[in-house]
Structures are given as structure tokens and as C-alpha cells.
Amino acid sequence: MPPRKPHFTSPPFREHFNQIVWEIVTRIPRGKVMTYGAIAKQIPRPRPVGATHYNAARARWVGGAMAASPKGVPWHRVINSQGKISIRPNNNHHVKQRHLLEAEGVEFDYRGRIDLERFGWSPDRRKRNT
DNA sequence: GAGATGACGTCCA
DNA sequence: ATGGACGCCATCT
Numbered sequence: 001m002p003p004r005k006p007h008f009t010s011p012p013f014r015e016h017f018n019q020i021v022w023e024i025v026t027r028i029p030r031g032k033v034m035t036y037g038a039i040a041k042q043i044p045r046p047r048p049v050g051a052t053h054y055n056a057a058r059a060r061w062v063g064g065a066m067a068a069s070p071k072g073v074p075w076h077r078v079i080n081s082q083g084k085i086s087i088r089p090n091n092n093h094h095v096k097q098r099h100l101l102e103a104e105g106v107e108f109d110y111r112g113r114i115d116l117e118r119f120g121w122s123p124d125r126r127k128r129n130t
Numbered sequence: 131g132a133g134a135t136g137a138c139g140t141c142c143a
Numbered sequence: 144a145t146g147g148a149c150g151c152c153a154t155c156t
Contacts, residue, residue: 008136010153036138056139056150063137064154078137086137094137 009057010064012048021065024123028077031104032121033114035081036062042123076100083113 011017020043028034040058045051062078063086069075076097080086085094085101098108106119114120 008152009150010136012153014153037140040138053150057152059138060136060150061138066137069137075137080137081139088137089135097137 008060009053011057011061012046014064017043017046017061018065018068021062022069022073025066025069025073025075025078027123028074028121030074031106031119033077033079033101033106033116033119034121035079035116036060036066036086037081038120038122039078079114083116085112 021039024039024042025034036059039062043058045054045058049057059081066073066075066078085097087094098112101114102108106114108114
């Protein structure tokens, strides 16, 4: 058996994939958040990618898209499935992210978690605001 | 060209 | 609730 390889992958049609991600993220209303996984589920699997692989990797791909997000994309409204802000290994943009969200009225609990029932949003069944 | 480098989610203990 | 294993590579220096 070959040795373990990295638990990372990248999308085959990166630019296109990113484009779709940004489009979705742009629709997230102020004061609401969406998870990487939820965004990923909106995007159909590209042909050459196996279903297992796609399910395993797509959320990370969304993360990659956010890292490359152009100006105007509300990247800070994207968090992980645990309702927490994902830590960046090589910068502190996650600190800024919290400030931006708090400025929009998003609340964090004592452990730094956001209640997705209250602040989560999905493009399909739009949760009503208050 | 080689080496470092990644914004995650699900399942199981 | 929380911690660890697994998924299984393209892109940028």
C-alpha cells in the first residue's frame, strides 16, 4: 500500500468553481453567515471528480475560493460547520473576521461560536430575519 | 524542478 | 461535547 498522502485536494476547474462560490457568498445578507459545507452542497460535482472525493474535498475547496476571493465578496460571512471561525495558519484575518461579523450584529458565545439557528442562512429556504 | 503549503466535514470512540 | 482519523493533489515559491 502506498504511504499516506496529504488530506488535501484542489478542484480541477478551479477558476470556475471559485466563481460559483463567490456568487453564492455574495448573496449572503448582512448579519448572516453560511458554512463552507453548505456552500459546497450548492455546487454540482464536476464530471471528472469522483463522488467520494468530491464530498470529502469540496468544503476545503470553498475555503480555497475564499482565500482567493476578490474585493466585494463578503468572505467574513463564511464559517465552519461548528459555527466557528476557521483559523488561518499564516495570517490573522480570522481576527478581523470576528470584528466584521460583530459589527453586523452577529453574536459569539463564550467559546467563540455562532448560533447557526439564529444567524445561519441558506439560499433555498431563507430563514426570516427576526 | 523540488518542496512547502493549504478558510473543512463526517464518522467514530 | 470533544478529539482524532480519514479523504487522497494542484498551486505557488
